[in-house]
Amino acid sequence: MNAAVKTVCLMGGYFLLFNALVKIFAAAAKVRNFWEEVMDTNQSFISIASDSDFSIHNLPYGIFSIADSSPRAGVAIGEYILDLSLLEQAGLLPTSDTPVFNQDTLNPFIALGKDQWQQTRARLQTLLAKDNAELRDNQSLLEKVLVKQQEARMHLPIHVPSYTDFYSSREHAFNVGSMFRGPENALMPNWSELPVGYNGRASSVVVSGTNLVRPSGQIKSADSNRPVFSACKKLDFELETGFIIGANNALGEPVSIENAHENIFGMVLLNDWSARDIQQWEYVPLGPFNAKTFGSSISPWVVTMLALEPFRCASTKQDPLPLPYLRESRESNYDINLSVAFEVEGEETVICNTNFKYMYWTMAQQLTHHTVSGCNLQIGDLMGSGTISGKDKDSRGSLLELTWNMTEPITLNNGQTRYFIENGDAIIMRGYAQKGEVRVGFGEVRGEILPEHNFNFEAN
Numbered sequence: 001m002n003a004a005v006k007t008v009c010l011m012g013g014y015f016l017l018f019n020a021l022v023k024i025f026a027a028a029a030k031v032r033n034f035w036e037e038v039m040d041t042n043q044s045f046i047s048i049a050s051d052s053d054f055s056i057h058n059l060p061y062g063i064f065s066i067a068d069s070s071p072r073a074g075v076a077i078g079e080y081i082l083d084l085s086l087l088e089q090a091g092l093l094p095t096s097d098t099p100v101f102n103q104d105t106l107n108p109f110i111a112l113g114k115d116q117w118q119q120t121r122a123r124l125q126t127l128l129a130k131d132n133a134e135l136r137d138n139q140s141l142l143e144k145v146l147v148k149q150q151e152a153r154m155h156l157p158i159h160v161p162s163y164t165d166f167y168s169s170r171e172h173a174f175n176v177g178s179m180f181r182g183p184e185n186a187l188m189p190n191w192s193e194l195p196v197g198y199n200g201r202a203s204s205v206v207v208s209g210t211n212l213v214r215p216s217g218q219i220k221s222a223d224s225n226r227p228v229f230s231a232c233k234k235l236d237f238e239l240e241t242g243f244i245i246g247a248n249n250a251l252g253e254p255v256s257i258e259n260a261h262e263n264i265f266g267m268v269l270l271n272d273w274s275a276r277d278i279q280q281w282e283y284v285p286l287g288p289f290n291a292k293t294f295g296s297s298i299s300p301w302v303v304t305m306l307a308l309e310p311f312r313c314a315s316t317k318q319d320p321l322p323l324p325y326l327r328e329s330r331e332s333n334y335d336i337n338l339s340v341a342f343e344v345e346g347e348e349t350v351i352c353n354t355n356f357k358y359m360y361w362t363m364a365q366q367l368t369h370h371t372v373s374g375c376n377l378q379i380g381d382l383m384g385s386g387t388i389s390g391k392d393k394d395s396r397g398s399l400l401e402l403t404w405n406m407t408e409p410i411t412l413n414n415g416q417t418r419y420f421i422e423n424g425d426a427i428i429m430r431g432y433a434q435k436g437e438v439r440v441g442f443g444e445v446r447g448e449i450l451p452e453h454n455f456n457f458e459a460n
Helices: 003-041 084-089 114-128 139-145 170-181 276-282 305-311 363-371
Strands: 061-065 072-077 080-083 146-148 153-155 163-166 197-199 205-207 216-219 228-231 239-245 264-271 296-298 337-344 347-355 382-384 426-435 438-450
Touching: 072 084, 080 084, 080 139, 084 139, 114 305, 139 146, 197 363, 216 276, 239 337, 239 363, 264 305, 264 363, 264 382, 264 426, 264 438, 296 438, 305 426, 305 438, 363 382
Parallel strands: 163 382, 205 296
Antiparallel strands: 061 072, 061 153, 072 080, 080 146, 163 197, 216 228, 239 264, 239 382, 264 296, 337 347, 337 426, 426 438
16 A cells, blocks of 8 residues: 555544544533533522522422411422412413312322323423523412411321331441441341331321420330330430332232332431330330330421432442342432431531432332232332441441440530430431532421320329
């Protein structure tokens, strides 16, 4: 091959390479422009702080009331609640022909199915977009449908037919097992094979802001032959999330791992309060009972899985590989920052920072395993994640772990110390996911502990 031919071939190669690079950069620019356009059109005409949990990318659902009005559905947007029942009445929502938002729970809306969830979310984002005049310039309607959050009372967002709590953080299970059985026997043989769980008490699931009475029950010390009746002395929190079942499955018809995520409507923050000393005596041989039934607190806002989709991330490596019915082909964990604070005498002390992405068993695996026997789940069922702990000491999701079973006290900002929760203490849990400027948060779940009942057992 002579020099001229070589030059032509070389120039042709460069030309092809140049064209390929142009196409790559053009495609990248197109993707970037599309994302910027989406980001721009998704900005709301409502002023929203950059650190607000309730951006237009979120739009979580809740049940609220004001003054003497009946509870109804709304979504959080910035410092406001958008009244969905009034938007339905005005004919502005896909659900206007068959109203569901004038109800005191979200269950009727959830029952409409995923297509309706998607359509309603898209419609709300359109109505709230800064360049859409439909709601923005309708001042009389806007004044009716926007309610200040601080002026509203929040209610339990869902009717909870059943409540199941799992035990799916490896770090938490290992920490607790190490305390009582030693590191070599920390995890029971079944823990790495299936999502361990128990059926809890749905009737005592309460909304954030509900104060709880310190539980009482039987407590047995190591040096006593018999238990005594006493108020709980080792009252603990457990940092969890919960997911809401969005579709029924018939009795005897399991939900496959491939379809499990389709059956989840959204997530809440969950404080699974625990009476450790009562639990230690009563849980043998059937597991938790009164130590867990006195209250489980959830956040008032349900953050949809549609809003959390951008924060889906790789799942924790599972060893051994789960049995085939639990093997997932999609990433199913979520990058959600979580924190816990003590509030004592009006002053907060953050004592835990962790992340949902550390979970070993995923929500899809929990749901599939729950139904594999043929169990029929119902719309509104609540599934607790189990305590969420990370590898670092300050990422442990319970006081049992943070104080290592009362061997390492926690010092609060006011100088007081705690091993467990005292009367008058409040626990506040918060959570949010963030990618760039896009933030999707849960708000908070808060609960204060009131003194125990004064039982009088004297004979009449």
